Amino acid sequence: MESHRQFDQELDALRDNVLRLGGEAEAALKRAMQALTERDSVAAREVLDHDDAVDELEIEIDRQCVDIFVLRQPAARDLRFVMSVAKMAPVLERIADHACNIARAVFDLNNEPELTNHVRLFQMGEIASSMLEQALNAFTKNDAKAARDVIKRDAEINDLYNQIFHDLIEMMAKEPSTATRDARLLFVAKHLERIGDYVTDICELTVYMAEAAVIKHRH
């Protein structure tokens, strides 16, 4: 009995850490988008400075997962939970990396003329943030239906990316003097589009965890 309680505590500690990592990724993305919107280099610097802590947390989660696999040999729902977390942690860390890349772009963009009409880019950032928040909620509640709903939203991000891509290419052709800035914004859009894909991965893992159903590459 003692051993099961201890195991439950280990699983709870793992859950706490992955949710902390999710929170870090969410905060990094929001802060990076705020830095971009407000041309705020200080906020961008904060995102970059915090990334080491995110990396450390990912390593800690790796260690916890390995310990549980080796020492507990989990099965059934425990196995699916630990497997999902082991795969989810690097995905969350990469989301934080993309937020860092957006933050780095802010330093360069602050040296370029401001783009006033970039509503779609911010809209993309808001959708990515909200998808990530919903994905983490679905994971917390072990809710496969909610996770599937989030996956559907990836199409919104992809549509916006395609629109932004065409807008920026058009702008570059019309006004070559701002091509460097537009190219940087294109990269920002690409980072957000990738975040949408990573959020989809998180949701697929939640569906596996909740229902033992493998849905990756199948939607």
Add this chain to the structure above:
Amino acid sequence: MSTPTQTIAPKFEVNSRTASPHGQTKIAVDGLNFYYGRTQALHDITLSIPERMVMAFIGPSGCGKTTFLRTLNRMNDVIPGTRVEGKVLMDGQDIYATGADVVDLRRKVGMVFQKSNPFPKSIFDNVAYGLRINRLTSNKSELEDRVAAALNDAALWSEVKDRLKSSALGLSGGQQQRLCIARALAIRPEVILMDEPASALDPIATSKIEELIVDLKKQYTIVIVTHNMQQAARVSDLTAFFLLGKLIEVDTTEKVFTAPGQKLTEDYITGRFG
């Protein structure tokens, strides 16, 4: 006072030689109830064991898995006061039917026990024992060939080939268990029942037995009772979970260990039982 094991007519007919979802059925159990006197130890067990596969029985102590295993070659017949209801069909023939040949059944269904039980004889004589008493060979050379083949199949030949005349009791625990498997294989059974065959062995000897089980399923249908769930996960194709004499769930081992269909199974294999 001893009461002979009785067979009571089953509640319904089953197809004698059906294909299970996992291949051709070797053993079909239908509506099996088993009693020790007035105590019912098994309740309405129905399942199919496919040919040339390994099926593991798991469950807590006293759940009936060993009792059930022993119904498959009528080993419980020797226990006074026991009673069986239902059908156990092997290749479509009811092993509990009136007039069923129990000696022939046990020739077809070999058994390996938790504790190795070699006879106090030489290694050779242990393996040759079943062949001799059943008069299954016609000359010395054939007997030697069958013994060598059985030892080879039990992955023991290379370790004992130079000391076949030595006492079997001088072998290590793991070797003794493989000798018992060789003894069971010598008479060329079709099914091998294993009751916790590695529970008394160290990890290296256990690993050899597990490799052997995987190898043997190419030729034999194997049913194994184990308390070691990792072992069940490693060696079996199908897993059946028993609780309080009832079959709770049977499915592919992968399914049972990653996504069991029943909460009771989930609670047991995740260690949250009770």
